[in-house]
Amino acid sequence: MAHILRAAMTEGRLDLTEGEQRLAAAYAATFRDELAPLAADLPDGGRRALAETPEARAFARRLMRRHVGGVAFVAVILVGLWALSGAHFFWPVIPLAFLFFGVARHAAWHRHYAHRRMWHGPPWR
Incomplete structure (x- = not known):
C-alpha cells in the first residue's frame, strides 16, 4: 500500500x-x-499509477524482451529443422504463428491490463 x-x-x-x-x-x-x-x-485503487512507475515499466520491458528472445530462439531452431528436413512446405509457419500471437497478447496485456493485478511490491526483491 x-x-x-x-x-x-x-x-x-x-x-x-x-x-x-x-x-x-x-x-x-x-x-x-x-x-x-x-x-x-x-x-x-491507485494500481494504475503504480503500474506506470519507472520500476514497473522496466520490469515489463525485461519480461517482454525475455519472451521475444525465447520466441526468436525457438524460431531459429524450427527454421533450422525445416531446412534440414528438405520439406517443400514451410511447416514452421504454423507453430511460429502461435508463438507470435502469444508475444502480441503479452504486449497487449502489459499495455492495457498490467495495472489491474495486485501489486505486492517490486518483484526483484
Missing part, C-alpha cells in the same frame, strides 16, 4: 500532507482490510 500511496503522491493526486497522513495510517494498520480505504478515492 505504501508503494501505491507514494506513486499517487508522485503523480500529484495526493498532496504532501495528505500523502504523509495516509502513509502513517498504512504503516500503523494492523489488518489488511484497514488498508483499502486509504486508496479508495484514487483511480483504480
